[in-house]
Amino acid sequence: MFTRIASALLVAGLLATTAPAAHAQTTAAKKAAAAKKATAAKKAAAARTAATKAAAAKAVAARAVTPKAPVAAPAPLTEAQASAGVKEALNKGIIKAVQFASEPDGFNLNDDIHIPTPPDLEIVKSTVGRLPGMGLVFTQLETQLNRAAEAAAPKAKDIFLNALANISITDALTLVTSGSTDAATQFLRRSTQSQLISAFHPDIEAAIDQVGAGRAYATVTDKYNKIPLMTPVNLSLADYTTQKAVDGLFILLANEEAKIRKNPAARTSDILKTVFGR
Template sequence: MKNLLLALALCSAAPALAQTAKKATTTKKTTVVKKAPAKKAATPAKKTTTTTTTKTAAAATPAPAPVAPLTEAEAASGLREALTTGITKAVGFASEKDGFNLNDDIRIQFPPDAQLVSTTLSALPGPIGKQAVEQVTNLLNRAAETAAPAAKDIFMNALQQLTLTDALTLVTSSQKDAATQLLRKNSEAALNAALRPSIVQSLDQVGANSAYAKLIERYNKIPLVTPASANLTDYVTKETVDGLFILLAQQEAKIRQNPAAQSTALLKRVFGGK
């Protein structure tokens, strides 16, 4: 009888045991599946390590060596080269046809003491009035253009006489035409005297003297006017030199301010850091 009861009890417990075993298996499988994301999380950690290594390598690149300070000798050589380049270009521009005549910055007008001549005759019609004034003005500028090539050697000689003891100050100056101003201060009078013979020749060559003298003669015949002088040489010489210095100052400013105008290694060295 006991054996029979024991057998019945075992039969009744069997389904429960089977269900428990099934749950255990399912739990085990679920646990295995949940472990999978842990493997994926390890990959970003590897990338982070690689990035850190790259940044460390980049940071280890040595910094560029510091640029040596500009010496006075370099500054003086650079200024002379800049002025030489500027003189060559300024004289070249001034020597072209209409280099003076069509450049409003340097176009030569009637002398101050003959402005009344220009104003008075310009009010008259035809070839004896405005046309004659315009013709003479053009000829004054043609004379300057014709004489301009002779100014190059004169400028170069004046440049060689400069002692640029304050070269570093000039290079770092906030004035974009500092070197031109120094050259003008030291050589303008000599340049006027040296260029004068070329102006005399060019005024005659282009016919400016003759045309201007006729205009002045016509003006002086007007009743009650104060007679005007017909001498142009000193005035046109001064205006030509003034115009060349203006062009030179413009060229210096370009070299100082425009990297494209710093055409040599020395110019880049002296002016490139400004």
């Protein structure tokens, strides 16, 4: 009896001793398996990331070497399109230039076309300009010359438009394909300048008297011509102002033409886009 009890106690002791050890071994095995699984998952994720990056790089490289589809060349410009485009561009420029030049201070406050005191009067200005009140007279004279040009400017519109109607189709095609930004303006100048001068001169001569420029000029030159040993000055203000007024109109017109040739936003119609958008 005693022997059986002792044996049972011995077995129980052995079981008590070995149970923790077995439990510890099981836990360690589970931890090792979990770590191994985590490592494998990280490796798989890294492999997927690398594969994604490689695929993206391959796609970028493929796009870089893939030739672009050729862009179809625009159809050749016809003579009719060239004629319509040039005439519309000049018509637009003429209307804007004449309108601007005709406004109050259209010449006077525009540095591009402002008419200065005639160079022939510079020696007069340096001589009598220091006299009391003469500085103001010169200032008024310059302003009045610009006023005369502004008064005459509207007459240019019909002259320009009549010349515009007579531009040949062949000339139009040459003007469109020119590399000059003011080719059409210069063409128009060659065909209208003498007519403009003839038309402007009487109006400017009348305007010079009307705005008081003639009286200012007489005041200036009378003072100067009375100085001993000085060569008398006898300048035609009408001739000088007429030429300057015509020059100013062509400057404004050239600016408008350049905008259409250079700036897509200035091509406000389909024909201008077709002709000058190449």
